[in-house]
Each structure stands twice: as structure tokens, then as C-alpha cells.
Amino acid sequence: MADRTAPVPAHGTARTGRTPLVVVGDALLDRDLTGCAERLAPDAPVPVVTDCAERVRPGGAALAAYLAARDGRDVTLVTGLGDDPAGHALRRLLDDWMEVVPLPLTGDLPEKTRVLAQGQPVLRMDRGSGRAHEATGEARRALRSARAVLVADYGRGAADALRDTLAENPPAVWDPHPRGPAPVPGTRLVTPAAREARRFAAAPAGRGTPPETGPRPPSRAGDLRTAAQDAAALVRRWRAGAVAVTLGARGALLSYGDCPLLVPAPGELHGDSCGAGDRFAATAAGLLADGALTGEAVEGAVAAATAFVAAGGAGALTRTGPADGHADREDAHDPYGLVARVRAGGGTVVAAGGCFDLLHAGHVGLLQAARRIGDCLVVCVNSDASVRRRKGDGRPVTPLADRVRVLRALECVSAVAVFDEDTPERLLGDLRPDVWVKGGDYARGDLPEAALLESWGGQTVLLPYLDGRSTTRLAARAAATVKVTTGGDAR
Structure with a gap:
């Protein structure tokens, strides 16, 4: 069993009295191209987006780590990073905020580009197929000395590569991905979205999740009865302390395997939901690390994710310098x-x-x-x-x-x-x-x-x-x- 009182690698001790956090997962580079669309193209019924402004920001596990750092928390990010241009761009965004422990990456860092017109997404383009393919001694040491761990899995190998080390001291929060591994037994809180929970629960035990067979009506994914059944089943299957199924504007449903608790969103707020899951997971992990009960952590995470969406989501984030509670x-x-x-x-x-x-x-x-x-x-x-x-x-x-x-x-x-x-x-x-x-x-x-x-x-x-x-x-x-x-x- 690893020593949870050992020194924390993320900048030593927390600057603000908050427990340092190690985030493990798959980083992405996110890019928004925002402009205006006032006409359709003459050769196809698609909007012509003009006067685009570009904004680049951390994505995936890097976004979860970035949000935790903006909370004033010392953060170490363990993620796949290579020597490609996208990897260098991401490092520039993160270096002032956290310590980054790279895992070897095969291929280029994944990039996700959204094209928005009048603030509404009209197109998304993905490129880069890089995967973290092995652990390193530095990454294992970071995990073994961590006081709290968040796994932000995006199905690109980081959680797989470090699974044996993660199992030694189960994480506080595991945000799962259908293409990634199941959470290690003993994880305190697992946070799938409703559609993800449905896919996980429908998969035979011990096998990967089935592929999507087509779009489902939103009411089915968000149905409370279905979410409650899925959450209870996943608590038992994953041997997790609790599962919180996130329901978007409806809040989250928390289950310990029996009668669930519905934590409603604090208001009917509308905005860009991009990054809301990472905001939820980062807040819950931080609160649990600081000693909150699971229910308190989920309530705080719902409130934070709701406010995050109302403030513009990940698309509204700007780089203003390190988050220091005393700055x-x-x-x-x-x-x-x-x-x-x-x-x-x-x-x-x-x-x-x-x-x-x-x-x-x-x-x-x-x-x-x-x-x-x-x-x-x-x-x-x-x-x-x-x-x-x-x-x-x-x-x-x-x-x-x-x-x-x-x-x-x-x-x-x-x-x-x-x-x-x-x-x-x-x-x-x-x-x-x-x-x-x-x-x-x-x-x-x-x-x-x-x-x-x-x-x-x-x-x-x-x-x-x-x-x-x-x-x-x-x-x-x-x-x-x-x-x-x-x-x-x-x-």
C-alpha cells in the first residue's frame, strides 16, 4: 500500500491550504473558431462563417487539471504528450499553472476544433490519434505520493497504462469514457454522463461497452428511473463507493447502490455546456480531497458545473496567469x-x-x-x-x-x-x-x-x-x- 502521507509532487505543498490534486488522463488541445454566419454557401446548403477569431485552450484531462488549478489548487497532470506542434502548444498553456508529467505518446496529440457562428457550434473537426502507450517511473511516483487523484479518462490510453498503480490507492473520482477501462475497484466516486451510464450498464460484465447503435431520444438518456437503475448496477459492478450520473440541466443522480439522491441544478440556466463534465469532476475531486462527504461534493459539483455553463463554458476561459489565492x-x-x-x-x-x-x-x-x-x-x-x-x-x-x-x-x-x-x-x-x-x-x-x-x-x-x-x-x-x-x- 502506498504512503498517502508522502510529499506531494505538485509544487510541494498547496499554496492555498487546499489539498493538492494529481490528475491522470488524456489531454487534448481544443480550438474554437468563432465568427458570423449571414448566408449559405452557393455550392452547398451550409453556412459561410466569416471573420473568425481563434481561441486555443486545454481540453480533455488537461481542462480538468486546468480548472482545478484555477481553483487555487496545486495540480500535477499525468498525461500522454509528444513532440508534435499541438503538444508544444498545450505545454505552453499549462506550464504556468501546474506540473506536467508526460507519458510516451504514439502519434500526434488529439485536437478538437469547433466552428461557431453567433456563439452556436455549427461544425466540429477532430484530428490526431495519439495514445499513451506505457507508464513511466516518474508517473508512478507521482501517483504513489498523491494525496488525492482524479482520473479524467478520454479513452486514449493513460488510464490503461497506469491501471495497476491506480489500483494501489483508488482515486477520489474517476470520470469514465466508453472507450476506456472500467474504474479500479474502491474508487470513491465515478461520474458518467447519463448516456455513458446506459452504455456501461448495458455491456456484459467484463467486456467493453457496446457501440452506439444510433441516436436515442433525450428523454431516454435522462430518464431518472433508467439512470437510477444504471447507477445502482454500476456501483456493484465497479465496486465503487458511489456513482453520480450527470443529467445536464437536471443536475446529477447520486447512488450508493440503493435509493438514489437527486441533486438538482440550482436554476434553469442556458449556455455552452462544453467542458461541464470536466468542471463537475474537478470540483467533486477537490471537495473530496478537502474532506467533504460524497453528497456534499456532488452538490458542490452540480452548482459549479451549472455556474460554469452559465458563464459560457470552456469557450469563455481565458489565460490570465496562475491561480493563486493570495495573488x-x-x-x-x-x-x-x-x-x-x-x-x-x-x-x-x-x-x-x-x-x-x-x-x-x-x-x-x-x-x-x-x-x-x-x-x-x-x-x-x-x-x-x-x-x-x-x-x-x-x-x-x-x-x-x-x-x-x-x-x-x-x-x-x-x-x-x-x-x-x-x-x-x-x-x-x-x-x-x-x-x-x-x-x-x-x-x-x-x-x-x-x-x-x-x-x-x-x-x-x-x-x-x-x-x-x-x-x-x-x-x-x-x-x-x-x-x-x-x-x-x-x-
Whole structure:
């Protein structure tokens, strides 16, 4: 059995207190060609896409690793890489973010190119048939010293080459592929999509998955009963701790082999779903590595994937420099300077708001999820007068200076801005964030800020709150405790 307390190869120890992660899988190079289509070609009924802009980004396992690194986590990626131009391009994208341990690759690195018109995909072109064909001593050492492992399998040999080493200490999360191997027994969480789960469950035990026989109606792949049956069967077949079948906009269905738990998406959000599975797997692996229960990890992963899609998916990612939880501390007292710096680098500005009086676990979970959406998080806080008008006499319990100081101390918070009005609309107009986050106990109609965000192309996102956590309940409980201990005299 490998020593899980051994030093971690990914940059030593985590910069942000988060558990380092080793990602094993098949890297791709993804490319988007985005333009306009206003006419059809004269020689065929196909759109003519003009004025294309090109954006290159990590794909496959490299995307999962990149997203984990953007979360502020130290990451090592073990993947097939060669000496071809696509491999060199991918290394340039990854080198500032993580340590890369290459596996020998036969053929060129796979590339996936999407052509989009008005933001909608119209064509995808794939090239490159490279496969990782053997393990290396360096790769085995990285796995044996890892404190947490995510397998992001894209069916191109990396998981096969390292299967025996992966079996020594089963991964936290295995995101499977129909052309790849089954997860090793003991994997804590396996995360197939609904159609993948159907194919895995339909295959005879011990054999590869059958090929697709043709398109199926979406209702069949997303049917909850089918997904529940498939998940339960796969828990037993793979001897996994749990299987979470991802259901797209419906969320995910988590099974330990019996009655499943449906974790719904936090809202009806629409956007580019490219990369959502990698966002789900990277978030779940990170949360499990940090000590979350499986159900908590799946809930966090659903929220993160939903917000990721709403923010534009993988196509909206930009390269802004290494994700370091302390990198923007110099701007903690200057939210406007922070926003200008992130925006100048092509990054995504996220803002969240509230009173944050008696900061509790629901607040922290919301802010952590919000930070994962983009490149910085600005928290907009009600002044004392604003809280008093909204909540009544006796509030806030905690004065503004203390609330700001506690928020700034959170690793996920980049900067704090204060507003004195009843709503943060004026402040948001000054900051102009790309994404505005509120707790899931709101309805979209209750948020006057939503229309304001839309006026400059921003997006309002609802994230789930932890049930049963609220400042009002905490204050009432504290008052009751004081009354009991003082015999009714709370002076």
C-alpha cells in the first residue's frame, strides 16, 4: 500500500491550504473558431462563417487539471504528450499553472476544433490519434505520493497504462469514457454522463461497452428511473463507493447502490455546456480531497458545473496567469483596481452581495462556489445603515468594520466593496461584473440587479444555500442561550 502521507509532487505543498490534486488522463488541445454566419454557401446548403477569431485552450484531462488549478489548487497532470506542434502548444498553456508529467505518446496529440457562428457550434473537426502507450517511473511516483487523484479518462490510453498503480490507492473520482477501462475497484466516486451510464450498464460484465447503435431520444438518456437503475448496477459492478450520473440541466443522480439522491441544478440556466463534465469532476475531486462527504461534493459539483455553463463554458476561459489565492491580496482594499487588472487580462469578474452579519457556513459555501466561477470575487456588503433599514433595529449584530475584516480574511474573497443603498445596483454599475451571484433562496424575479447585469452582457446566477443556516436563526439561538444562562437577565 502506498504512503498517502508522502510529499506531494505538485509544487510541494498547496499554496492555498487546499489539498493538492494529481490528475491522470488524456489531454487534448481544443480550438474554437468563432465568427458570423449571414448566408449559405452557393455550392452547398451550409453556412459561410466569416471573420473568425481563434481561441486555443486545454481540453480533455488537461481542462480538468486546468480548472482545478484555477481553483487555487496545486495540480500535477499525468498525461500522454509528444513532440508534435499541438503538444508544444498545450505545454505552453499549462506550464504556468501546474506540473506536467508526460507519458510516451504514439502519434500526434488529439485536437478538437469547433466552428461557431453567433456563439452556436455549427461544425466540429477532430484530428490526431495519439495514445499513451506505457507508464513511466516518474508517473508512478507521482501517483504513489498523491494525496488525492482524479482520473479524467478520454479513452486514449493513460488510464490503461497506469491501471495497476491506480489500483494501489483508488482515486477520489474517476470520470469514465466508453472507450476506456472500467474504474479500479474502491474508487470513491465515478461520474458518467447519463448516456455513458446506459452504455456501461448495458455491456456484459467484463467486456467493453457496446457501440452506439444510433441516436436515442433525450428523454431516454435522462430518464431518472433508467439512470437510477444504471447507477445502482454500476456501483456493484465497479465496486465503487458511489456513482453520480450527470443529467445536464437536471443536475446529477447520486447512488450508493440503493435509493438514489437527486441533486438538482440550482436554476434553469442556458449556455455552452462544453467542458461541464470536466468542471463537475474537478470540483467533486477537490471537495473530496478537502474532506467533504460524497453528497456534499456532488452538490458542490452540480452548482459549479451549472455556474460554469452559465458563464459560457470552456469557450469563455481565458489565460490570465496562475491561480493563486493570495495573488490579488494587494487589491483587497481596492476593488476597482482589482476589477481593472483582471479585466485587462481578459479574466472573468464575479461579484456576490449581502449583509454577511454573523458569517456562517451557508455564506462561506456560497462565496467559495462563487469564486470558482471566475478569476476574482468582489463581495458587495451592505453598510450598517443599509442593514438596519432592511433588517430592523438591533441589526447588524456585527458592525461593518468587523464584517469587512472577516470577509477579507476568507481565501475565496478577492476584495470587498461597501454600499449604503438598499440594493447594490449603483455599486454594480460602477464595477460592471461579468457574473452576479446570489443565494438560491431568491427567485429571479426578486433580483432587480438581473436586468442591470443583462444591460452590459453580464449574467445573474443563483447558487444553493446550505439548508438551516441563517443569521436570524443564529442570533435568536444566541439570545435564547444568554437568557437561559442569566436567568432571564440578558444585561
